[in-house]
Amino acid sequence: MRFDGFQGNDQAKRQLSSYVDGGRFPHALMIEGPRGSGRRTLARLLAKAAVCKSTDQKPCGVCAHCMKAAGGNHPDIFEAGGEGASRSFHVDIIKQIRDNAYVLPNEAERRVYILAGAQGMTEQAQNALLKILEEPPAHLIFILTCENRSQLLTTIQSRTVGVTLGAVEQDKAVETILQILPQTDQDNARQAAAVFGGIIGQAVSGISDGSFRRVQELAPEIAHAVAAPDELELLRLTAKLEKDKEASDGVLNILSLIFRDALVRRVGNTDHLSSSPETAERLSRLLMREQLVSLLAAVESLQQARRMNINHTLFQTLLCSRLREAAGR
Numbered sequence: 423m424r425f426d427g428f429q430g431n432d433q434a435k436r437q438l439s440s441y442v443d444g445g446r447f448p449h450a451l452m453i454e455g456p457r458g459s460g461r462r463t464l465a466r467l468l469a470k471a472a473v474c475k476s477t478d479q480k481p482c483g484v485c486a487h488c489m490k491a492a493g494g495n496h497p498d499i500f501e502a503g504g505e506g507a508s509r510s511f512h513v514d515i516i517k518q519i520r521d522n523a524y525v526l527p528n529e530a531e532r533r534v535y536i537l538a539g540a541q542g543m544t545e546q547a548q549n550a551l552l553k554i555l556e557e558p559p560a561h562l563i564f565i566l567t568c569e570n571r572s573q574l575l576t577t578i579q580s581r582t583v584g585v586t587l588g589a590v591e592q593d594k595a596v597e598t599i600l601q602i603l604p605q606t607d608q609d610n611a612r613q614a615a616a617v618f619g620g621i622i623g624q625a626v627s628g629i630s631d632g633s634f635r636r637v638q639e640l641a642p643e644i645a646h647a648v649a650a651p652d653e654l655e656l657l658r659l660t661a662k663l664e665k666d667k668e669a670s671d672g673v674l675n676i677l678s679l680i681f682r683d684a685l686v687r688r689v690g691n692t693d694h695l696s697s698s699p700e701t702a703e704r705l706s707r708l709l710m711r712e713q714l715v716s717l718l719a720a721v722e723s724l725q726q727a728r729r730m731n732i733n734h735t736l737f738q739t740l741l742c743s744r745l746r747e748a749a750g751r
Contacts, residue, residue: 423471424479428463429598429622430590437585438464442471442480447532448583450555450564452540454571455587456729457668458623461567464587465536466491469499472563473530487530497528503538511542516550523554523562532561540566541573541731548575555581570731589620598622603629613638613697616679617672624668637669641676642701648717648745649708656746660738667734670741674728677745678721680705685714709749716748 423442425435441447451468453461467481470491476482483492490496502515519535527533537543543551555564555578564582571579590598595615599622600606606629614634618624628634640662647656663670676696683694683702688711694702705714724741732740
């Protein structure tokens with residue numbers, strides 16, 4: 423299978439190539455990964471491969487089916503999804519799909535439904551989808567995308583083949599960012615790739631809308647506040663993350679680098695990974711080695727909570743409490 427325009431995630435590519443090249447396309451796939459990891463890009467590539475007429479590498483990109491798919495007007499590829507808010511993917515959408523499920527394809531051998539943001543499905547919508555997944559017609563393929571498959575019913579999970587997307591290797595991420603944003607200098611692209619953990623979509627958005635710079639400024643301030651005598655400053659700073667979940671991920675990534683640099687300095691080394699060596703130096707003087715180790719563990723646990731799509735208000739509370747506790751404050 424060809425993956426034009428989709429970077430990294432070699433394990434996922436090998437997995438999907440074995441399905442497509444071997445003629446064993448699953449009737450239901452679930453692509454999970456953080457926002458900006460390329461879930462929808464990959465889903466569209468798979469949909470194109472499913473309708474492609476080439477007998478060689480798919481999608482070929484030149485047959486009539488591929489051309490229509492690329493233009494977004496293939497009659498046998500459908501996209502549906504919620505509005506981004508929790509439980510905004512309503513049952514009416516699934517019922518409409520279910521009513522048309524047994525209609526034969528118009529032009530291709532298969533009909534493909536891309537269900538984007540499946541974590542937004544109501545339980546009623548998931549149960550309606552389950553009825554199709556249990557006994558799908560041979561010509562039907564579902565491609566679901568979500569942040570984390572654990573957000574869906576276990577019955578949905580058990581009837582879909584999982585594909586997990588993650589970070590892109592640093593050099594490849596920087597190269598891709600520069601291709602998308604040629605006006606960005608290499609140092610800026612490298613820092614953005616690190617801040618957003620190799621998630622290209624988030625890095626590109628962060629550079630484009632300025633959130634990257636805001637995160638770079640906010641994270642060191644939060645690191646300073648962790649060691650402050652009281653928690654008021656930390657509460658004030660974390661309140662800035664209230665409506666920006668992606669910024670929270672960026673802040674955690676930078677905090678991890680800062681605390682790592684402080685720990686390294688604490689044991690006598692001066693190399694650094696973060697862009698805030700002065701903050702790391704200050705923390706290395708204020709905090710003991712054990713406290714810095716605890717802070718790194720606290721950040722890791724918070725990152726895990728974010729991957730599990732924890733309620734954002736609860737996340738802010740945990741951010742303050744766990745960092746303060748780890749710092750012995």
